[in-house]
Amino acid sequence: MSKTEISSDDMLGLEQQQDNRHSRTSSKLGKVILGVTGAAAIGLVLVTTPFVTPALRKICLPYVPATERQISNILLMAQVSKCPGPKLVDLGSGDGRVVIAAARHGYQAHGYELNHWLVWYSRIQARIQGLHGKATFSRADLWKVGINKTC
Numbered sequence: 001m002s003k004t005e006i007s008s009d010d011m012l013g014l015e016q017q018q019d020n021r022h023s024r025t026s027s028k029l030g031k032v033i034l035g036v037t038g039a040a041a042i043g044l045v046l047v048t049t050p051f052v053t054p055a056l057r058k059i060c061l062p063y064v065p066a067t068e069r070q071i072s073n074i075l076l077m078a079q080v081s082k083c084p085g086p087k088l089v090d091l092g093s094g095d096g097r098v099v100i101a102a103a104r105h106g107y108q109a110h111g112y113e114l115n116h117w118l119v120w121y122s123r124i125q126a127r128i129q130g131l132h133g134k135a136t137f138s139r140a141d142l143w144k145v146g147i148n149k150t151c
């Protein structure tokens, strides 16, 4: 057999090499797809968990007596404070609809919300609706906020 002739064994070897290269490319693509899908699934769980978990609680608002600080917050809200104009505070403001509606009706409104996604959503909504500065939001535990700082 001359040097330029290719035997059937050589052909088989070449085909096998091509097959191997092809399967390596496919397995890389498979890993990329698996990685992207996995990251998307983890992201989805992270975003949705704070929305779902409060609904799973058996008792959403257990009997917890108000602390001295909470009582003073209530009294602060009840009295005429230094802030000009009518005010509203929403404790647990969710997606901000109450605060935004109040701001639209002339209130200086502020929402406290634990879920940071909802806080950002509310801020964006307030800005879109031209109520930036009138409808404001903080990520805070409603049991721990000092309402006298809200103005």
Ligand SMILES: C[S@@+](CC[C@H](N)C(=O)[O-])C[C@H]1O[C@@H](n2cnc3c(N)ncnc32)[C@H](O)[C@@H]1O
Pocket: 054, 090, 091, 092, 093, 094, 095, 096, 097, 098, 112, 113, 114, 115, 118, 140, 141, 142, 143
């Ligand atoms: C029933 S939703 C009310 C939402 C909004 N006020 C409305 O009427 O559309 C209660 C909200 O309180 C929030 N929340 C629950 N516990 C909280 C806490 N300790 N501090 C701040 N927000 C809280 C929840 O994440 C939820 O968005």
